[in-house]
Amino acid sequence: MKWATGSADPCHRAVSPGLMAALLEHSREGVVVCDADGVVTLANPAAVRLAPRLEPGLPLPAPLDSVLSAPEARVVTHDGRQIQVRAEELGEGRIAWYLTAETSRRTEFLLEAARRLAASLNPHRCARAAAELGTRFLCDAAVVFLPPASGRRIEWIRVVPGRSGPDEGAVPAAAAAEVPGLTDALAGLREDVAGRQDPGGTPDWLLPEGFGPVGHLLVLPLPGNSVSAGALVLARRAGRPSFDEDDQGMAYDLATRAGAAISAACLFRDQSTVNGILTGDLLPPDLPEIEGMRLAGRLRASQQAGAIGGDFYDVYLPESGPVERPPLVILGDVCGKGARAAVLAGQVRHSLRTLLLMESRPERLLELLNRSLLASPSPHSYVTLILAALRTAPGGHVQVDLAVAGHPPPLVLRRDGTVEEVAVRGSLLGALQKISLWPATVDLAPGETCLLYSDGITEAFGGPSGREMFGEERLRRALASCAVMPVDALVERLEQLSTDWLRGGQQDDRALLAVRAGRGASR
Amino acid sequence: MIPDLPAAARRYLELIGRADEEGAVGLVVSLLDEGVPAEDVLLRVIATSQRRVGELWESDEWPVAREHGATKVSERAVAAVGAHVRPAPSRGRVVVACADGEYHALPAHIVTEVLRLRGWHADFLGASVPGPQLITYLHREGPDVVALGCTLATRLPRAHALIAACQAVGVPVLAGGAGFGADGRYARLLGADAWAPTADAAADRLASGLPSFPSAREGAARVGGEEYVYLTRHRAELVSRVAATLKEAHTPEGGHDDDLGYIADYLIAAMYVHDASLFTDYVTWTCGVLLARKVPAEFVVLALSVFRDVLNDCPRAQALLSEGVAAAQMCSAARQQRRAFDAGHAPFSG
Numbered sequence: 001m002k003w004a005t006g007s008a009d010p011c012h013r014a015v016s017p018g019l020m021a022a023l024l025e026h027s028r029e030g031v032v033v034c035d036a037d038g039v040v041t042l043a044n045p046a047a048v049r050l051a052p053r054l055e056p057g058l059p060l061p062a063p064l065d066s067v068l069s070a071p072e073a074r075v076v077t078h079d080g081r082q083i084q085v086r087a088e089e090l091g092e093g094r095i096a097w098y099l100t101a102e103t104s105r106r107t108e109f110l111l112e113a114a115r116r117l118a119a120s121l122n123p124h125r126c127a128r129a130a131a132e133l134g135t136r137f138l139c140d141a142a143v144v145f146l147p148p149a150s151g152r153r154i155e156w157i158r159v160v161p162g163r164s165g166p167d168e169g170a171v172p173a174a175a176a177a178e179v180p181g182l183t184d185a186l187a188g189l190r191e192d193v194a195g196r197q198d199p200g201g202t203p204d205w206l207l208p209e210g211f212g213p214v215g216h217l218l219v220l221p222l223p224g225n226s227v228s229a230g231a232l233v234l235a236r237r238a239g240r241p242s243f244d245e246d247d248q249g250m251a252y253d254l255a256t257r258a259g260a261a262i263s264a265a266c267l268f269r270d271q272s273t274v275n276g277i278l279t280g281d282l283l284p285p286d287l288p289e290i291e292g293m294r295l296a297g298r299l300r301a302s303q304q305a306g307a308i309g310g311d312f313y314d315v316y317l318p319e320s321g322p323v324e325r326p327p328l329v330i331l332g333d334v335c336g337k338g339a340r341a342a343v344l345a346g347q348v349r350h351s352l353r354t355l356l357l358m359e360s361r362p363e364r365l366l367e368l369l370n371r372s373l374l375a376s377p378s379p380h381s382y383v384t385l386i387l388a389a390l391r392t393a394p395g396g397h398v399q400v401d402l403a404v405a406g407h408p409p410p411l412v413l414r415r416d417g418t419v420e421e422v423a424v425r426g427s428l429l430g431a432l433q434k435i436s437l438w439p440a441t442v443d444l445a446p447g448e449t450c451l452l453y454s455d456g457i458t459e460a461f462g463g464p465s466g467r468e469m470f471g472e473e474r475l476r477r478a479l480a481s482c483a484v485m486p487v488d489a490l491v492e493r494l495e496q497l498s499t500d501w502l503r504g505g506q507q508d509d510r511a512l513l514a515v516r517a518g519r520g521a522s523r
Numbered sequence: 524m525i526p527d528l529p530a531a532a533r534r535y536l537e538l539i540g541r542a543d544e545e546g547a548v549g550l551v552v553s554l555l556d557e558g559v560p561a562e563d564v565l566l567r568v569i570a571t572s573q574r575r576v577g578e579l580w581e582s583d584e585w586p587v588a589r590e591h592g593a594t595k596v597s598e599r600a601v602a603a604v605g606a607h608v609r610p611a612p613s614r615g616r617v618v619v620a621c622a623d624g625e626y627h628a629l630p631a632h633i634v635t636e637v638l639r640l641r642g643w644h645a646d647f648l649g650a651s652v653p654g655p656q657l658i659t660y661l662h663r664e665g666p667d668v669v670a671l672g673c674t675l676a677t678r679l680p681r682a683h684a685l686i687a688a689c690q691a692v693g694v695p696v697l698a699g700g701a702g703f704g705a706d707g708r709y710a711r712l713l714g715a716d717a718w719a720p721t722a723d724a725a726a727d728r729l730a731s732g733l734p735s736f737p738s739a740r741e742g743a744a745r746v747g748g749e750e751y752v753y754l755t756r757h758r759a760e761l762v763s764r765v766a767a768t769l770k771e772a773h774t775p776e777g778g779h780d781d782d783l784g785y786i787a788d789y790l791i792a793a794m795y796v797h798d799a800s801l802f803t804d805y806v807t808w809t810c811g812v813l814l815a816r817k818v819p820a821e822f823v824v825l826a827l828s829v830f831r832d833v834l835n836d837c838p839r840a841q842a843l844l845s846e847g848v849a850a851a852q853m854c855s856a857a858r859q860q861r862r863a864f865d866a867g868h869a870p871f872s873g
Contacts, residue, residue, distance in 0.1 A: 115739065116693065116736055119691060119692050119693030119736075120661075120662065120665070120692050120693045120694075121662035121692070122661070122662050122663070122664070122665030123665075124665045125665045125693055125694075128735060129693065129735075129736065132735060132736075164732070165615065165667075165735075166735075265662075268662060269663070272659070272662070272663050463759075465759045465760070465762070465763045466758075466759030466760075467759070481587070481588055482588055482591075483588070484542065484588050484589060484592060485542065485588050485591050485592040485595065486542050486544065486592055486595050486596065488595055489542075489591045489592050489594070489595035492591075492595070492626075492650075493588075493591050496626045499624065499626075499651065504623075504624065504681075
């Protein structure tokens with residue numbers, strides 16, 4: 001113990017009775033003192049909280065009285081609560097007991113298992129969590145085997161404390177069969193409820209070099225959604241105690257919980273793989289390099305997790321075939337939002353790809369699309385669309401042949417920074433038998449830009465007051481301020497201004513596609 | 524011969540200032556070919572020049588369009604470095620993302636490339652990643668760590684939600700970017716598992732090892748509060764009222780309505796993290812930026828005073844605004860002193 005220097009009589013100067021009482025009062029460790037007759041003379045608040053039957057003036061209650069003075073603490077159960085008790089002789093027959101609450105290993109395990117295994121929907125992360133829980137509470141090395149997702153190799157994740165991270169690998173089924181009981185466990189079968197296996201049969205590859213001989217081995221199936229979610233192998237080094245009944249119970253719990261977590265994660269993985277394949281074609285395409293011009297596009301879906309929606313754009317490069325045509329870009333908006341709208345948008349993009357094999361005139365293409373939408377079995381197949389054929393012209397110019405069906409007309413950013421709306425319009429697709437179109441052609445000098453956009457941009461509500469529409473005028477001004485930017489910066493800036501305007505408010509799908517004549521920035 | 528990197532950075536700045544993508548990409552590739560380590564090209568040429576771009580915008584020497592153009596070219600240059608030098612991944616998997624609503628993607632992009640150079644399998648999700656998209660990614664790909672960038676303190680509430688969401692699915696978060704404070708104090712407050720001020724520091728921090736799972740936390744972080752909620756809900760009305768009052772007062776040389784919006788956002792962010800210096804630092808900075816645009820600090824003093832008058836039911840906000848007024852007055856006084864000093868030293872003044 002240390003005292004302040006200069007105290008002549010440390011026991012009396014440094015620790016007055018008042019200070020001593022305060023120290024005991026605030027100690028988190030319970031302190032109990034008994035006299036030589038075993039009668040409690042002092043019990044601080046922490047001690048009374050842990051053992052409510054303690055009462056100064058009465059004898060020390062059982063089972064505290066059974067703890068003899070020793071440097072090692074013992075765990076006793078008092079009123080159903082586990083308490084760590086250490087006794088110390090103070091001289092003159094007096095004895096002090098120091099009490100702390102014992103959180104049982106099992107409670108701690110259950111809390112930690114719940115926290116870690118409920119978190120992720122990724123099979124590998126779940127497997128790693130299970131292995132780490134194994135080594136933290138039960139064993140010296142834990143290996144989780146995952147059921148083969150594809151092919152015949154079985155993936156494993158191994159955790160051995162003291163190594164920098166988990167090791168991972170994959171083995172063929174034949175190698176897995178070398179681990180005693182693993183083939184059965186992977187099939188969901190258990191010979192022994194506890195999963196005990198002969199440690200002598202452990203193959204070398206199962207554990208890292210230098211691990212030493214295995215003394216005790218548990219191999220347990222991970223129960224899944226009626227099919228196996230893999231297997232769990234727990235190993236203790238030779239010389240360590242064997243897995244007792246408590247350990248076996250905990251291992252069983254761990255396997256059950258890990259199995260549930262891994263199988264849910266596998267289910268999510270399989271569904272998101274299918275989802276990815278199905279939605280892959282609905283995402284906007286990467287924009288190609290086209291000689292003599294630059295394209296940039298941005299699409300934000302209102303439903304953020306899916307990243308797909310009713311706004312769309314696409315590019316159709318010329319193909320060798322009977323129809324000669326320049327590159328074509330489209331931007332459109334399907335009535336509705338989310339997956340349902342995205343499916344129709346995908347159909348429109350695909351129909352157009354097919355039509356382009358036989359037809360290249362924009363007006364004619366829109367008429368054919370209209371007929372196909374009218375014939376569509378799904379109701380409300382309304383689509384607005386801009387179709388732009390991009391012809392390069394002498395002097396780095398680009399001629400844009402535009403046909404618009406019920407869509408806001410494109411804007412053109414001239415070299416001097418002025419912004420014009422193209423006088424082009426036409427009726428919505430999918431509503432009327434006969435559509436009317438007034439097409440137009442725009443000439444872009446090098447550095448000039450034609451911007452196609454969806455009404456999600458101009459009809460965004462927000463702004464300083466939160467209730468104002470972004471509007472076409474604001475879009476024109478924003479576009480005018482982008483004259484010196486590269487075209488991809490231009491599109492990104494417009495999207496950013498629109499997102500800032502929305503301030504996280506209710507969003508519609510938003511699409512932007514810009515075509516700039518020539519290469520490089522306009523200046 | 525070792526190329527002169529400061530000179531290369533100056534040349535690079537000139538090229539991106541003209542949005543000369545081919546020139547800028549050509550320069551960084553030639554530096555790599557001359558043997559300059561890729562990390563130096565990223566940090567000492569590209570990142571250094573981009574910091575200068577920010578300063579040039581602040582001092583109104585470059586219009587915002589030029590700044591955007593330059594930044595876009597730098598994005599291409601960073602990608603070109605990544606395409607040129609790509610070591611095989613030998614370490615764990617990191618996903619780099621920007622907070623929702625955060626459009627300053629370049630710093631995060633540079634972090635991604637530095638991590639790749641150091642052997643991490645790093646994926647970059649781009650600017651403004653919506654939370655659900657990031658969490659879906661975490662479940663699908665199972666990275667070891669999320670590196671979350673936040674350059675503007677006004678995004679801290681959203682960054683906080685993202686940190687909590689990542690940790691809830693069991694992935695630890697390394698926070699970075701000026702938004703978390705120069706000393707990372709907001710990263711700690713919002714419960715990030717680690718913080719790094721720069722791209723190379725982020726790589727060092729990851730190399731020293733992060734826990735495989737976010738540590739359990741006792742209780743919630745002390746953030747937000749009643750007035751924070753009130754201000755967040757009524758931000759639009761507040762800004763409209765302040766704008767209307769300023770108009771009635773016929774402020775002679777006023778700032779833009781956007782400036783009032785930013786003031787409100789920083790006020791709200793400061794209330795969220797309970798830190799007045801977040802607000803006063805912003806006030807001092809914005810006085811400088813506005814001054815460069817011929818808007819005097821008196822405009823900020825006036826605007827903050829109007830905010831304070833309007834928010835008469837919010838004592839905490841009013842206290843913050845008073846500190847902001849004091850900071851703006853200091854800027855105004857410093858300028859007047861300088862003016863007096865300049866006048867006194869003008870030749871033949873009298």
